[in-house]
Each structure stands twice: as C-alpha cells, then as structure tokens.
Amino acid sequence: MNLRSIREKENKLRKTMIQIAKLTYSKGMIAASDGNMSAKIAENRFLVTPSGLFKGFLEESDLVVIDQNGDVIEGNHGPSSELMMHLKAYEMRSDIEAVVHAHPPVITAFSVAGIDLTEAILPETIFILGEIKFAQYSTPTTEDVPKAIENLIRQHDALVLTRHGSLTVGKTLEEAYQKLESLEHTAKIISEAVKLRGGKMVAPLPSNEIDKLWEINEKLTGKKRPGKINDISNEGPISHELIAKTVMDVLKEMNFQ
Ligand SMILES: [Zn+2]
Numbered sequence: 001m002n003l004r005s006i007r008e009k010e011n012k013l014r015k016t017m018i019q020i021a022k023l024t025y026s027k028g029m030i031a032a033s034d035g036n037m038s039a040k041i042a043e044n045r046f047l048v049t050p051s052g053l054f055k056g057f058l059e060e061s062d063l064v065v066i067d068q069n070g071d072v073i074e075g076n077h078g079p080s081s082e083l084m085m086h087l088k089a090y091e092m093r094s095d096i097e098a099v100v101h102a103h104p105p106v107i108t109a110f111s112v113a114g115i116d117l118t119e120a121i122l123p124e125t126i127f128i129l130g131e132i133k134f135a136q137y138s139t140p141t142t143e144d145v146p147k148a149i150e151n152l153i154r155q156h157d158a159l160v161l162t163r164h165g166s167l168t169v170g171k172t173l174e175e176a177y178q179k180l181e182s183l184e185h186t187a188k189i190i191s192e193a194v195k196l197r198g199g200k201m202v203a204p205l206p207s208n209e210i211d212k213l214w215e216i217n218e219k220l221t222g223k224k225r226p227g228k229i230n231d232i233s234n235e236g237p238i239s240h241e242l243i244a245k246t247v248m249d250v251l252k253e254m255n256f257q
Contacts, residue, residue: 006042013039013047013173014060020100020177021049025056029102029180035165036080039173040090040097044068048086050077081141088146089169092153096169100176103165107132107187111162119204121190126213128182129158131226137162155226158183 001009017037024030024037035055038048049055050062064075068090070083080086086099110117117132125132133156138144149167152159158179159167166183170176193202204210214225 001042006045010041010045010047010065013041014063016173017047017049017063018058018060020173021055021058023177024100024102024180027181027184029104029166029184030055031103035100035102036082036086037101037173037176038080038083038086038099041065045073046086046090048079048083050075051079051081053077082145084143085145085149085167088150089153089167092150093169096157096171096176098170098173098176100168100173100180101161101165102180104180104184104187106191107160107183108163108165109191110187111160111164115201117160117187117190120210120213121193121202121204122186123205123209123213124182125186126210127217127220129179129186130217130223131156132158132160132183132186134160134162135167137164140164 017039020037024035029035033052033054036049038046041047044067046066046068048064048066049058050064053062062075062077064077064079065073066079066083067073068087070079070087072079082101085101089096089099107117111134116134118134120126120131133152135148135152138148138161145161148161149159153167153169157169160183161167166180168176168179168183170179190202194200205213218224
C-alpha cells in the first residue's frame with residue numbers, strides 16, 4: 001500500500017469510527033467515555049479512540065494513530081486504556097481489521113449473574129455471532145485483559161468480558177459493530193424469555209438443530225464451526241450456580257422438593 005492509499009483509508013476509517021462511536025453511545029451500549037474502538041489502517045498502523053473522552057461528542061481529530069506496540073504516532077490525546085486488548089486481538093487474528101469494545105448492559109448482566117450463553121438459544125446467533133464465549137474476569141486496563149481473551153479470540157468473533165462488557169471483531173468497523181448490536185439484542189430476547197418464565201433459564205436449541213445450523217452456516221459463509229478449546233482456564237464463568245439452580249428446578253417439577 002502506498003502512502004496516498006494509506007491516507008485515504010485512514011480518512012475513511014476516521015469518519016466511520018466517529019459514526020460507530022456515536023451509534024454505540026446512542027444505542028446505550030456504553031455510558032459517557034466507556035468503551036473503545038480500533039481499526040487497522042496498514043501493517044503496524046492502527047486508528048484508535050482516545051482515552052477518557054465522551055464518545056457521544058467525539059470528533060475525527062480526537063482519534064489517535066498508534067503502532068503495533070501501542071506507541072502513539074499521531075494524535076493530541078492518549079490512546080484508549082484498553083489498547084493492549086485490541087492489539088492482542090489483531091495479533092491473534094490476521095483476518096480482522098476492526099475491534100469494538102463496549103459495555104452493553106444486558107449481555108454484561110448475564111455474566112454478572114453467572115449465566116453462560118455459549119449454547120445457542122436462537123438460530124441467528126450461530127449465523128451472525130457463531131458462539132458467544134465468556135472470557136474470565138480480569139481487571140480492566142491491566143495486562144490480565146489481553147491474557148483473558150487470547151485463546152478465545154482465535155476462534156470467536158463475539159466475546160463477553162465477565163463483569164465488564166463485550167469485545168467484537170470483524171473485517172470492518174461496521175461488521176464489528178453489527179456483532180455488538182446482535183450480541184446485545186440476543187441477550188435482550190433471552191432476558192425477556194427468562195422473565196416470562198418467572199426467572200427460570202430457557203433451554204438451548206436441541207443439539208441436532210445446532211448441528212444443522214452450523215452446517216448451513218458453513219455452506220453459506222465457508223466459516224467452520226469452532227473446535228473445543230483445551231485451555232479451560234480461559235473459559236468463564238463456569239456457572240455452578242446455574243447448574244445447581246437447574247437441578248433444583250427439575251427436582252421441583254418432579255415433586256422431589
Ligand atoms: Zn471497558
């Protein structure tokens with residue numbers, strides 16, 4: 001890529017990033033200065049949102065250009081405090097060019113409640129998001145965050161950062177944002193269904209239906225179903241409370257209690 005086409009790409013990305021930042025704020029996926037976005041301009045050149053500025057009022061000139069070490073190349077502000085998480089995602093995935101981190105309230109609430117949504121409940125989840133994976137809790141802005149997502153982001157485009165927020169990736173900023181919106185919408189539907197059941201968790205799709213959906217998805221997109229990740233230390237939350245609650249619910253229905 002020559003210098004002129006790098007500049008052209010950067011200018012387009014600046015416009016899109018501002019639109020996505022405002023959309024993320026107006027849709028309630030973040031509050032105030034929460035969240036951050038990044039996009040790959042070229043090898044070793046990334047556009048990121050600045051640290052501490054209100055996303056609803058962000059302007060193109062507020063955005064920061066960094067290299068792959070997180071050092072600022074251009075910009076009047078410090079880069080996002082979750083920069084290392086973004087750079088880790090690019091390091092693990094050569095196929096992506098955009099990362100969006102937000103604090104969507106409903107899906108984050110599922111992680112606070114210790115309810116895992118890895119097994120698909122809605123068919124669209126498989127088509128748009130693949131599997132929703134929950135990364136174990138890690139202290140925001142520390143080196144623990146990139147470590148917590150390292151293995152999961154290899155195979156998954158939509159992660160929930162336990163008790164924190166979401167991380168979605170894509171080939172473009174629009175795609176990473178669409179996954180965020182879809183992730184939160186899925187959580188809203190499931191949350192409504194759980195309320196209708198008086199607080200009882202809903203069942204996932206039957207496994208044969210999940211298999212069928214993955215087959216269709218592979219034919220349509222060429223994207224393979226993710227395999228099991230061996231490193232369970234990177235998975236979370238393993239919801240023992242949910243398992244216990246489900247067992248109690250079953251026992252109640254069978255009149256053993
Ligand atoms: Zn955050």
